[in-house]
Amino acid sequence: MDNSFLHRKKLLLVDDEPDLLKMVTDILKDAGFETVLTAASVKEAVMVAKREKPDLMILDVMLPDGDGFSLMKQLRTFTDVPVIFLTAKDEATDKLAGLGLGADDYISKPFMPQELLLRVYAVLRRTYKEDSPLVVLDGCTIDFSRAEVNKGGEVIPLTAKEHTLLETLARNEGKIVTVDALCEALWGDNPFGYENSLNAHVRRIREKIETDPSRPVSLITIKGLGYKLNTRK
Amino acid sequence: MKSFGTYISKHLASFAAFLLILVIVNIILFGVTFYHTVSEDYGESSPRAMLEMTSAAVTTESLPDNAVQKLRQYNIWAVYLTPTGECFWTLDVPEEVPQNYNIQDVALFSKGYLEDYPVFVWNTDEGLLVLGYPKNSYMKLTSNYYSIEAIQKIPLYVTGMFGMDVLCLFLAYYFSKRRIIQNTEPIVEAIETLADGKPASLHIDGELSEIAGSVNKASQIISRQNEARANWISGVSHDIRTPLSMIMGYAGRITADESAGERVREQAEIVRKQSVKIKELVQDLNLVSQLEYEMQPLHKEQIRLSKLIRSYAAELLNSGISDAYTIEIEIAPEAENAMLECDARLISRAINNLVQNSIKHNPQGCKILLSLKHTEETLTLTVADNGVGLTPEKLQELEEKPHYMESTDERLDLRHGLGLLLVRQIVEAHGGSMKIDSVSNQGCQTTLSFRVSQT
Incomplete structure (x- = not known):
């Protein structure tokens, strides 16, 4: 899936380490983000957030005048902006505190630039759906807003379950989504024994989107794990 | 704990030896103290010796001079009575002692005293020889009779008493040992916990x-x-x-x-x-x-391990690992819905460390198989590869040598990093066990077993 529509989103980085701010800014700007704002303290962050209304905030947990968690509580009083925590604390001990407050993700230092970008894109994509809901596959186009598949001029409607299933896969385009995650997306939190129904849905979707449903090229089975949706670049 | 019991037994044995020595010392002291008296009681001046000496020399007329001298030497007086209670003669008889006796008098003094003088009698053919010793020189038992039954009981009594004493000693030993062990058991346990480097807390009174x-x-x-x-x-x-x-x-x-x-x-x-x-x-x-140091709180939840393994494998594949490695999942049907109460992040970390080990040691690529099996009470998670494996020596070293985190000597080599140690710790924190099997050049397999309660 093309991420370029996300590059217009405004990002705000909060960290008290100027070198790190500069590096993360560089990484994000090189990736194509147009506006990357920075702040070095809780006070400054709240000020910038109120003034600039960023679309995503990346917060360090340790700040000179408070911690990221309390900053997030303050932010939540006036905005629902998605938040990613960046922390030097060990993930195993701190992660729950961040997610419990409603953080969208959590990256522990040290991190690879690629990892940071992936998480930023994932959170942005989850929060801000693409304006054009068209997904182009090999041999057909899916229009999620109308729940339709256009295969060689023929328009085939999608059922609600098929729509959810395809959307989940499209959001993680090119990546494996486990059967568990798919079942959860379709049937909620306690999806025991739904694998057979899932298989049936996948079979029906293949009939709608694949040129040759017995030899799928878009909706691929990953044996023992789940499924993957390949889109056309 | 056992050593403590031996310790107490040894102390009791030495205590028993001490008791024995004490008895012996008492006997010796008794001998020393009473030697003089005893030798006197049975010596020349004893009533028996005097009576024998006097009776041998006595006649109805008088007592020979040498016998008289002997008696006087010890302040003994004498009377020789006829069978009718008259005196043949007397020697130094005090005034208060009568000269005639009837049968009742004889019966009384022959057993005891005559006017407070301890007297001893000897029967001769002619009459009765009576020797009177000074007042307060001898004590006579006036009622010295014992039933035969009582005498016969003495050996039984002595053995019984001895047995009873031994039994009492043993009981005292047994109960005091038990009490001491009971009281010291928590202490010994606490010290053993401390010896493992873990904190212990102890509450005892007294x-x-x-x-x-x-x-x-x-x-x-x-x-x-x-x-x-x-x-x-x-x-x-x-x-x-x-x-x-x-x-x-x-x-x-x-x-x-x-x-x-x-x-x-x-x-x-x-x-x-x-x-x-x-x-x-x-x-x-x-x-x-x-x-x-047990400072990591475990966030335990009921987790479907099959789901966790799939989610881990998907994440690994999605992160884009080299094509040289293939990841396969094999979940037994009965293990599909098996739940384990565990900290999902730590278990993922353990799986990841094992998979990363396989990747690290097989730069040429290999097949990695994650499998899950469920038997009666055990959930078995296996991470196996078909790579270079470990030589038997290396395998032994991994299992036996202490890791440098736990070692106090200078052997601070970092050959196996911390990955495997962490896996072991995570498994142990979940009450499970870890086993590494490997055949050189055929691959390596690590099995993590967890006990599960049947649901």
Whole structure:
């Protein structure tokens, strides 16, 4: 899936380490983000957030005048902006505190630039759906807003379950989504024994989107794990 | 605990020996004290000797001079009575002693005293010889009779008493030993816990409460030290993270920078790879020390392990690992819905460490199989590869040698890093066990077994 529509989103980085701010800014700007704002303290962050209304905030947990968690509580009083925590604390001990407050993700230092970008894109994509809901596959186009598949001029409607299933896969385009995650997306939190129904849905979707449903090229089975949706670049 | 029992037994044995010595000493002291009296009682002046001497010399007329002298030497008076109670003669008889006796008098004094003089009698053919000793020189038992039954009982009584004494001693020994062990058991246990480097707390009342206090104090010191050590490691690993982020970040950027020269990019890639190693070490180090000192709270939940394995494998594949490695999942049908109460993050970390080990040791690529089986009470998670495997020596070394985190000698080599140690700790924190099997050049397999309650 093309991420370029996300590059217009405004990002705000909060960290008290100027070198790190500069590096993360560089990484994000090189990736194509147009506006990357920075702040070095809780006070400054709240000020910038109120003034600039960023679309995503990346917060360090340790700040000179408070911690990221309390900053997030303050932010939540006036905005629902998605938040990613960046922390030097060990993930195993701190992660729950961040997610419990409603953080969208959590990256522990040290991190690879690629990892940071992936998480930023994932959170942005989850929060801000693409304006054009068209997904182009090999041999057909899916229009999620109308729940339709256009295969060689023929328009085939999608059922609600098929729509959810395809959307989940499209959001993680090119990546494996486990059967568990798919079942959860379709049937909620306690999806025991739904694998057979899932298989049936996948079979029906293949009939709608694949040129040759017995030899799928878009909706691929990953044996023992789940499924993957390949889109056309 | 057993050594303590032996200790008490040895002490009791020496105590018994001491008792025996005491008895012997008493006997010797008795002998020394009464030797004089005894020799006198049975010596020349004893009533029996005197009676024998006098009766041999006596006649109805008088007593020979030498016998008279002997008697006088010991202040003994004498009377020789006719069978009718008259006197043949008397010698030095005090005034209050009568000269005639009837049968009742004789019956009385023959058993005891005559006017408070202890008297002894001897029957001769002619009459009755009576010797009177000075007042208060002898005590006579006036009622010296015992039933035959009582006499016959004496040997039984002595053996019975002896047996009873031994039994009492043994009971005293047994109960005091049990009591001591009961009282000291918690102390010994606490000290053994301390010896393992773990904190112990002890609550006992009474005489031993002081020891409990000392044990608790030692425990506090140990846990304070453990805490300080874990905090120190956590602090260092925390402070390394931000600078390391920048090293990794910039090295990564240089590697990807097409305007940089080929050589520079290659070198930057080396920096990046090495900093990833430091990152892994820092992450593992902190968790290992937290687990080691039991400072890591486990966030246990009921988890479907099959789901966790799939989610881990999908994440690994999605992160884009080299095509040289294939990841396969094999979940037995009965294990599909098996739940384990565990900390999902830690279990994922353990699986990841094992998979990363397989990747690290097989740069040429290999097949990695994650499988899950469920038998009656055990959930078995296996991470296997078909790579170079381990030589038997290496395998033995992994299992036997203490890791440098736990070692106090100078052998601080980092050959196996912390990965495997962390896996072991995580498994143990979940009450499970870990087993490594490997055939050289055929691959390596690590099995993690967890006990599950049947649901």
